[in-house]
Structure formats: C-alpha cells, structure tokens
Amino acid sequence: MKNFLSKYVFNLANLFFVLTLLCFLLPSKYAAEMRIGLKSPLVFGIVLVLVEIRFLFSLRNKSKARAAKDITFFVFVVAFVWELVVSRLNLFPYVFVPALENVFYVFVQDYALIVTGFFSSMYLLLVGMTTSIVIAVILGTLVGWNPRLTKAIYPIAKAVSTVPPLIYTPYVVLIMPTFRMASIFVIFLTNFWSTFMGAINNTAFVEKRIINSARVLNLSTPVILFKVIIPFNLPRIINGLPIHLASALMTLTAAEMLGADSGMGFYVRMSLNFANYTKAISGIFFIGLVVTALNAVINFAKKRLIKWSY
DSSP states (O other), X not given: OHHHHHHHTSSHHHHHHHHHHHHTTSXXXXXXXXXXXXXXXXXXXXXXXXXXXXXXXXXXXXXXXXXXXXXXXXXXXXXXXXXXXXXXXXXXXXXXXXXXXXXXXXXXHTHHHHHHHHHHHHHXXXXXXXXXXXXXXXHHHHHHHSHHHHHHHHHHHHHHHTSOHHHHHHHHHHHSSSHHHHHHHHHHHHHHHHHHHHHHHHHHHSOHHHHHHHHHTTOOHHHIIIIIIHHHHHHHHHHTHHHHHHXXXXXXXXXXXXXXXXXXXXXXXXXXXXXXXXXXXXXXXXXXXXXXXXXXXXXXXXXXXXXXXX
16 A cells, blocks of 8 residues: 555645646636636546546556656646746736646637647648658669669769758748648658658668578569568658658748648637737647657557567
8 A cells, every 4th residue: 555655646846746736726816817717627637537547557568657657747837836936826828828727618619610720730730741751761762772873873862851841931931832742842852852752771781691591592582672671671661651741840830820721720820920928828828749659659559569679
C-alpha cells in the first residue's frame, strides 16, 4: 500500500493537478470584470482529468515513469499558474491572454468547424507525405546503388535541400491552379530532399555481407533493391517520420494561413484576422495535440510492423 501511494499518489504532478482543480473554487475577477465573462470550466476540467489518467497509466511502465512525472508536472504547473494568474486574478489583458476555460470551451462552440478543418488538413498531409516518402525512398535507393549517380546527384540534392520550404510556399500557392494542389506540392518538396538523401546514405550503409548473400542466391538487382535493401532500411525510414511530420505540418499550416478556405491553419488565420485570440490559441493547442497523436501512431506502427532493428 505504501509503495502504491508513493508511486501513484504522492508526487508533484498530482499535487499541481489538485491545485489546478481547487482554483475552480476561487472567486474569479475575470468573470466579474471582463465583458465576455468566464465560460464553464467543465471542458477544461475534463482535459485535466484525461491528462491525469494518461499520466497514471504511464506510471505502470518503470522505464518511462520518471519522464512521465516530469512532463506531467510541467503541464500541470503551467495550467495552475495560467488558471490562477489569468482566470482568477485577471492580471493580464484578457484580449491577448484568455482564460483556459474559454480556450477549451471553443472546442464545444466550434466543434464542427475544427473537425472539418482537421480532416481537410489530414488529407493534404497524408497525400503529400506518402507520395514524397515513397518516391524519395525509391529514387534514393536507385541512386545510392550506383556510385556514379551518387557522386553526380547527391551534391545537387544537398544544395537544393538547404532552401527552407516556407520561402517558396507563397510562390507555389500563387502559381498553382488550386490550393489543394499547391499544398500537396509544398508538402512533397518539404520532405522529398531530406528523405531522398537519407535513402542514398542508407543504401550505402547496408552491410556488404547482406548484399553478397543476396548475390550468392542469384537474386536480380530489382529484387535486391526492393526486397532486401529497402526493407533493411525501414527502421531508419520510420525513425525519421516524426521529423518529416513536424516539417510537413509546419509548411501545411503556413500554406493554409495564406490561401485556404478550410484546415487547421485556416482556422488560426481567421481567428487572428478577427483578433479572436481565444480561438487562435485553441487552434494552436489543437495542432499540438494532432502532432502528438500522430507521433504516437508512428511509434505504435513501428513497434507492430517493424520487428527487426540494428
């Protein structure tokens, strides 16, 4: 019992979780003095409880318990300070620093618009990243297999890849016939060059004994490339997906803020255009949540689909 309490109950993360909930009982200057008032804390409270439940489940894994405590402690400290300073004491301009109750209540008010924007962004992200990674891995493997092509093409790819995608995003959005094509193309370019160069390097790093073993079996070059080298490099490819995902989502959000009529970036842009910083912060929180969830899906897929490593 003592071990259970020390592990699951008595820690700093749970302390600030309780303190944040207790803030709901304090009188609010924000609600009394601000014209827009303070929304119901129900949604914010549900979010806190979900974070706490996720935290308790994380404690079951001894190897991740310390990191879970540190991360959750930081989250609850920020929530507690924000709730106390803004929602209760109203020490900051409410227009620029809204109460967390109001921020999370937006998910109830604009539920349909946020969900529609999510699916719109995910479609563009999925198509752009999938085509980019598949084509880059295939072409990079072919180039990496041929030393002459590697020496000729790799320096060019390295030079082109140094140009940040955000620089040419406005131009691509301007010249493409539709915003959807422009977004897919920008996401494609965002991930293509780095994945392409990685595939070239991965092909060169494949152990010679593996290739020699394949040749002893009299396998053709296409079979060696697509049945040996690419599967051998899948762990490296998947390990790079979180970085590619963050870059693609950043570029997509920037593109949506320029010319879209739906999407997560569009929602933030429209909120900022109308100086509705409560909705803008809600959109930013939602984008962060989406990135976290997608990274979790990638890690899950890696554990389930890739059984080999090196």
